[in-house]
Amino acid sequence: MNASVLTIGQIRAGNVCIMTLAGRIDSTNANDVQGELTRLFGSGEKSVVLDLGAVLYLTSAAFRVLLVASDEAERNAAKLVLCSVAGHVRDLFEMGGLTEVFTIHNSRDDALKQFA
């Protein structure tokens, strides 16, 4: 299996910060994602899209991070939305009963429209 390393990328689309995750998110690296999201909200980002389109799989450690990040966004009057949650990654969200907990868009474009 490839993609053993988690890659965290970041690009901008106007006032929106898009964080891209690629690879696997598990208990060995979920804190890296949390650290980056905390840094973003701490630096004043108000609109963050988390693109999970290149995620191979994630574990409950990742779900905990997303829940914490969602709370952090709320505390900072910011908005965090997810996009490109597909295939078995979506199955995992459904298994955890989490599809209704987060705002999830089918594509990055759809997510960006929310901030237009």
Next chain:
Amino acid sequence: MRRTIDIRLRNTLVEIGAARDALDSLGSEFDMPMKPLVQLQIALDEVLSNVVKYSWQDDAQHEFLVRITVHSAGVDLDIFDDGQTFDPLAAPSPSPLQPGQRPLPGGLGIHMAKKLLDDVKYERIGGCNHITLCKRFDLGAVVERNEK
């Protein structure tokens, strides 16, 4: 016939990566299909992170054992640790969320492992926790080929 490898880990989250990589290597060696391999990786991460976080209450370094067995009918993962008695299967499954309700962090991992695998077993034996994770899929032809 079967192939078994043992991995000894210390009780830190970063060490879990060694078991993950070993399972990946076996996945490549035996041409395992992606879906069951991913399901095994998720379940392994859930159980090992529980062991690291809950089996020992002191700050000392401890070791535990992960045994990966590949056989013609699938993969078994056995985890042995000498920490305090901890039966992850005794934890209740998370309740279905009501509209507007937020899930509490934690408690989800073992629920996912049970859903993703064919069998999850726990026993306390000889002062150790022993968890077995089983995923069944056909590896017969590859196991036979690799034995030649």
